Amino acid sequence: MVQKPAPDSTRRSEKSRRAIYDAALALVVEVGYAKATIEGIAARAGVGKQTIYRWWPSKADVLLEAFLDLSEQYAEAVAPPGQEVQQEYGIPDTGDLAADLKYVLRATVDELVDPKFEAPSRALAAEGVVDAQFATQVVSRLLEPQLQLYVQRLRAAQNAGDLRRDIDPRIALELFVSPLAQRWLQRSGPISYEYTDTLVDYALGGLAPR
């Protein structure tokens, strides 16, 4: 069955949506989250502000969705040709826990230093540091879903006998995820593949002599 082309109104909406996302991200980078307004986003996107209010209840909603959309674009851009993009960066399970974790952390390094990604990510993160309500949304919609992918991979490792059964995976993942996050957020050290590989080795093997 041949798919009919989308009607004009749908195509126009999709185009507006993309323009609004782009405008929202550009504006938050330029003036910061606090000073970005729905009016400012609308003006920059060349749409009426009612168009925005029709689709999103608040500035936070537009920006979080714009950022989610950017993440998806990023995943599509880096996916190997012919390979389907997994919706939320599923963590591979090759049976080699250390290798799988290193693989995903290297991909995260790439994303964190990508200029297109970095500026809006920083603007959103900075707002979350001072605004508890916004942080709750960032955590529940962006951060925690990503961390839960590590939880799933660590649970599989527990079942396979590659990870201690008496540990809480939700805390365990922070031993290699949080150092990278802190270096990026606070610029407290350089970020590289070698660094994240080291974190995985230290976390799995432990710092105390065996």
Next chain:
Amino acid sequence: MVQKPAPDSTRRSEKSRRAIYDAALALVVEVGYAKATIEGIAARAGVGKQTIYRWWPSKADVLLEAFLDLSEQYAEAVAPPGQEVQQEYGIPDTGDLAADLKYVLRATVDELVDPKFEAPSRALAAEGVVDAQFATQVVSRLLEPQLQLYVQRLRAAQNAGDLRRDIDPRIALELFVSPLAQRWLQRSGPISYEYTDTLVDYALGGLAPR
């Protein structure tokens, strides 16, 4: 030899300095780092702006010193009676590495959730997320000196045979320091003594079965 009372001008300067610190911290909490100005700090402290420029070359310098001063006040307030305050929160070395690390991390938990400390800390941290130049100052003057105390304690542990000799202490400390930092910065999970104790146990013992 009886110490002479400080001359009026010195006492007046000390009072002005304290008023300027208080004004700087209050202002950055209220309007954020970007909108806080030397003029605003001077007006709030009841001093001329030349008084501030005589002592500090920039807004960043006033705020970083005000924050360092707050940290010292905090250390004095929580020090046991009769015990001298160590200048930079030296990490104890009782010979029990896990216990010493847990002790210091519990003190950090107390500080991070103290309302007097939290608001200015968040304002400074948020600015560092988006402003690389300011972040460099925060790291070199506030964060890295604290992390180097962990490096010293971990080196002592390596010499005592309590820590693997083949690891880099500057990275190793991040396994228990950074998770707490990320939960605080991004509000990605609750902070408690039990949590930081767990981080130390996981980091030292490792996540893989022994």
